[in-house]
Amino acid sequence: MRNILAIFKKEFKIYFDTPVAYVIFGIFSLISGYFFLQIFSYFQRQSLQFLQYQAPQMLEHMNLNDMVMRPLFLNINVFFLLMIPVITMRLIADEKRLKTYELLMTTPVSTWQIVIGKYLASLSVILAMVLIVFIYPILLSFFGSEGGLSTGSIEWMPLITSGLGLFLAGAAFAALGIFASSLTESQIISAIVAFGLLLLFWVIGWASAGAEGVLKEVLRYLSILEHLDQFTKGLIEIKDVIYYFSVIFFGLFLTQQSVSSQRWR
Amino acid sequence: MKKIGNIAGIIGLFGLIIGLFLFLIQPETTALPLVIMAASLVLIIFYAFANFQDVKSFFAARSTRYGTNMLLLVIVTLAIIAVINYIAVRHPYKFDLNQDKIYSLSDQTLKVLKTIKSEVRAYAFYPPDAPETERLRDLFENYKYHNNLFSYEFIDPVKNPERVNAFAITSTGPRIVLKSAERESRVKDPTEEGLTNGLIAVVKADKKKIYFVTGHGEWDIDSKEETGYAITADAIRKEGIEVAKINIGTDRIPQDASALIIAGPKKLFLPEEVKAIGDYLQERMGRLIVMLEPEIKTGLEGLLLDYGVNPGNDFIVDPMSRAFGMGASIPLVAQYSDHEITKGFEVATFYPTARTVSPVQTVPPGTSVKTIASTTPSSWAETDLESIKKGEVSFTEGADTKGPLSIAVAVSRKHASASENSPDIRIVVFGDSEFANNKFRPYSGNGDMFNNSVNWVTQREDLISIRPKKRASSRIFLTQQEANIVKYTTMIAIPLVFFAGAVVLTFIRRRK
Amino acid sequence: MIEVKGLTKFYKQIRAIEDVSFTVEKGDIVGFLGPNGAGKTTTMKIITGFMPPDSGTAKVAGFDVFENPMEVKRRIGYLPENPPLYNDMTVNDYLRFVAEIKGIESKKIGEETDRVSESCGIKEVRKRLIAHLSKGFRQRVGIAQAILGNPEIVIFDEPTIGLDPNQVFEVRSLIKELAREKTIILSTHILPEVEMTCRKVIVIHKGHIVAKEHIEDLLRRRTKISEMTVRVKRFSIELMKQIKDRFDVKVNQPPEMDNGFNIIFESPEDKREEIAKYIVDSGFGLLEFRPVTLSLEDVFRELTTEEKTA
């Protein structure tokens, strides 16, 4: 436990004491802000149109949760595929490059402790990114109360489940990312491999569209982007949670195996 | 030797991967991937042979031992994970954290689902990108969640024409088939209401049976000739409905009759027969399809008038049909009402030699009479029947009525005392009887028109109605100023804070 | 304390070490001597448990490195060939981190990092980023890291590389200091370093151990009294000739030497005194008269040929 904490603290410091995390957050907030603004202004225009054409029943369909926040979370999920390999790429590859790997491997820390400590540090970055997404609905909640045209407000529970889902999705991506990082000395290669792995899990989803029957269901289930869907609707399904935890566990397990293979390879 | 061996090994490895890939993605099994894999295997064996020493020491090394251990461990872990996931999928559990529980099923549906005691499978013929698919999948998942005897399958109609045929699915007919071991029902409306009613039909209703009335020169359901109805009857059988004949002059209308069909009688019905039909309708909440022909008096006119249907003494002429390669005596219908039978109908139907049938001015109380199909504006109802025989028709102002003309009506009536959910009397009347015969049935939407009518009249379940749930609206209108604040905060302020942080940190670190 | 038996390691086809065996007693300070590519680093990586051997065993304090790595790692401080430093950390953060993963009690971490910073002379750079340190200071931080937590055994891979002469001197004295209570292995390809710091030496060449001996033996081997170098103020071929004839020895003049020559004694008889006297008396102006010292390469040549003949 102490060792995990020590490794975690060190990785956390490297993320947050160097510009790395802030550059990542900057890029992320730029992209997610762009997504948000696009979706939101479309929503805004549509509402105004229905208002102008006096289509109250259409206006009744407008819902911030379903039509703004949900697509936003789903888009960010896809963007995470690109972003998370960048976060995890240095975790182990850089130790090898800097030869600090020799330090880690010759001090009395177990490989599990190394892997988990590093992984948790990358989760802290991902958590921060998920929190950044919450800035947008909070910002909106300050506005629109005047004029009487706005009705209802954002429902927070579905947002919280979406956030949880996005975090779990990010955590699953990161588990594959850290595994990729354990395979090579080069951060670039590590990021490419991680992206390739994630892409593979994504493509499985496309393949399911062409398949039939049981295979279709299995492929759909394996697809890494499918499982956020229910979360964004405010539904927490045990099987989605289990899926994410399975990917996380398996990714970390492979990483641990890959790191400890140094001992006998 | 060794060099060639190495090359062979690499090619073999790639071949194996490609072969496996082809094997997995090919739609049907062909020999090619197997051949590729076999050839690759040979190459790999050659590689092993050429590098015999290396391979031998490889298998002797400690790293190989540990490597295989690791591989086994990975496989076992994977298997355990797979089992856990399988269990999680089979025993779904979920929390709906929405205020209005919009993704949860209504109480009525839950009640119906509780009554399901044997397996029911839904076959939904929608392509993956159809707008209904996502919502429908959610619904199915929800049904499954509450009763795992329910299962479902999406079938892409474009990719599986053979299954489309096997299930007799058409573009305008119902696209969801619910099937239990003994029964099936079809659902047109991909909503919770539609599905739940379909489920009730599968679980509760007896097998449907329709009777074609004979004895007045009606079209023969056993005849394979052009004017026969054999193909039509088969199509109905495919939907799980039994088809039989009945002579109501000699036999009573059986208890198991879901509906009567009178297809193109040429002779007068006897008054007793008309009374038998009337009683059947009135007392047993009967169902009836009547398909008339111009000029022919059937004796059913009075009964039909009782139900608010007026068969016109005329003949529909439509010059526009020529544009479709038909004679002017085959009017074309491209305009349908929003009735359940014709909902979403988008194709034309053709009615060779037809008369108008229309709702009467003042319909009897408790009765709803609706035109479901109308001819084109270019058509008219010719009242001078003699001119037709001469072949010199023309529109006569005053005497003839200009289109659109009502060519089919649907009637439903409820007894005054009946409760909301109790069954009603249903009648469909067509001004033509040939549109559904062996020859004309395949034309455009003709077959569907007939099948939909049969489905509608045979529906007898205690239908329930479920109001679709929807999220309460939440919308927001920003003033220009507020919109600007949102814009500049998200696109400039927030990223700027982070980038500034990065820059400051870089400078601080440079000093360290 | 350290017991190595029959270690062999191949990198793909390249043989790094083969059948390396030696033991190091508790309290020994052993120099691991060999030219570039001899296999020093490889051997050390195996002893520290960083890398497995292809065959052979290594035991540290009675624990097999492969079977019981944790016990071994707890007892070893290791300075790898490249000091394992995180460029993005300050020296202080780095030392604290290493102290933590070495399992040093939280309370003692401050004290312990102070101690090593003191003894490695890195106090003034503790707040600085490692990325901004000079090569020598990086090396010192690496050494500090290795002795953090007072391990029983310290393994240094080329500890003085990249240091200026003063620092080299300091590090050597530091090592000598440490040697009082610890078992130390240090690798180097600088012969004098071994002479100055070690009590024992293990010489490795092309993956094979060619000598294991006390430092005095090596010194003896290094300075061959059977061969002397003479330098004079006024050199002439005549002098070489006279000495050759008079004392019955061989002489030769290496090409780079223009005011002197070597004398090789063929009989065990010690004629140095007479020769010196003769040169001085003959008025050539004796500048230098000393035993030939062998270069490291010569020692190896010596050792390897000796092994062949033996």
Ligand SMILES: Nc1ncnc2c1ncn2[C@@H]1O[C@H](COP(=O)(O)OP(=O)(O)OP(=O)(O)O)[C@@H](O)[C@H]1O
């Ligand atoms: N990772 C590696 N891959 C392939 N060969 C290697 C690797 N590391 C070392 N070698 C080879 O193994 C041999 C021994 O290397 P090692 O690093 O142990 O030598 P060394 O005695 O430490 O040399 P130096 O004084 O230069 O540090 C060398 O021939 C080297 O080329």
Ligand SMILES: [Mg+2]
């Ligand atoms: Mg070395």
